[in-house]
Amino acid sequence: MRYSPTLVDHFLNPRNAGLMRDADGSGSDEYAGCGDLTRFYLKMRAGCLAEARFQAYGCGPTIAAASVATELVAGRAVEDLLVLKAQEIEDALDGLPEDRKHAAEVAAGAMRAAALDALRRRPGNREA
Numbered sequence: 001m002r003y004s005p006t007l008v009d010h011f012l013n014p015r016n017a018g019l020m021r022d023a024d025g026s027g028s029d030e031y032a033g034c035g036d037l038t039r040f041y042l043k044m045r046a047g048c049l050a051e052a053r054f055q056a057y058g059c060g061p062t063i064a065a066a067s068v069a070t071e072l073v074a075g076r077a078v079e080d081l082l083v084l085k086a087q088e089i090e091d092a093l094d095g096l097p098e099d100r101k102h103a104a105e106v107a108a109g110a111m112r113a114a115a116l117d118a119l120r121r122r123p124g125n126r127e128a
Contacts, residue, residue, distance in 0.1 A: 002097055003060070003061070003097070004093060004094035004095055005094070006064075006068070006092070006093055006094045007060075007061060007064045007093045007094065007095075007096070008060075008064075010063070010064035010065075010067040010068050010093065011060040011061070011063050011064040011067075014054075014056075014063055014064070014066070014067040015067045015068075015070055015071055016051075016052055016053050016054060016067065016070040016071075017053070017054060017055070017056075017066075017067065018053050018054075018055070019041065019053065019055065020041035020042075020043060020051070020053040022043075023041035023042055023043060023053075024042055024043055024044045024118045024121060024122075025041075025042040025044070025078075025114045025115060025116075025117035025118025025119070025120075025121060026039060026040065026041045026042070026114050026117055027039070027040060027110055027111070027112070027113025027114035027115070027116065027117050028040070028110050028113060028114075029105075029106045029107075029108075029109030029110040029112075029113060030106065031058070031062075031102040031103075031105065031106050033102060034058065034059070034102070035057075035058065036056075036057065036058025036059060036062040036102065036103065036106055037056070037057045037058060037106070038054060038055070038056045038057075038058075038062060038065070038066045038106045038107050038109075038110040039054065039055045039056075039110060039114075040052055040053070040054050040066070040069070040070070040110050040111050040113075040114040041053045041054070041114065042078075042081075042114050042115065042117075042118050044078055044118055044122075047077055047078055047079075048075055048076060048077050048078070049073055049074060049075060049076050049077075049078065049081065052069075052070040052073060052074070052111075052114075053070070054066040054067070054069070054070055054110075056107075058103075058106075059100065059103065061093075061096055061097075061100040061103035062102075062103040062106055062107070064093055064103070065089050065090075065093060065096075065103040065104050065106070065107040066107050066110070068089060068092045068093055068107075069084070069089050069092075069107045069108070069111055071092075072084075072088065072089065072092050073111060078115050078118050078119055078122075079115075079119075081111055081112065081114070081115035082112055082115050082116060082119075083112075084108050084111050084112055084115075085108060086101070086104035086105045086107070086108040087104070088108075089104040089107050089108055090104040
């Protein structure tokens with residue numbers, strides 16, 4: 001089978017899709033090979049992720065990777081999001097075909113970018 005039932009479910013029934021008003025952080029990443037793009041919006045509470053939403057443009061695995069990433073990082077400290085690995089997302093999807101591994105890379109990169117933005121905006125951050 002090319003795609004796992006988990007991946008198909010997240011593609012057909014994406015969790016947490018859409019924009020977020022007044023996000024505490026947002027970030028995106030893109031795969032230049034095909035133009036797939038993922039953007040995450042984060043809402044933080046007491047330094048931990050309270051809500052994540054996403055927009056994704058591209059193949060089904062990219063949409064599924066963004067969806068599963070929002071569930072995977074729920075409740076984590078913002079600093080933990082800075083080290084999210086593509087392999088963790090791929091594992092949560094029960095694998096990706098070799099020619100679609102970029103989906104997990106794009107989602108992980110976008111989540112790290114959003115977390116970095118949230119840290120920069122954090123009240124009391126002198127670099128903000």
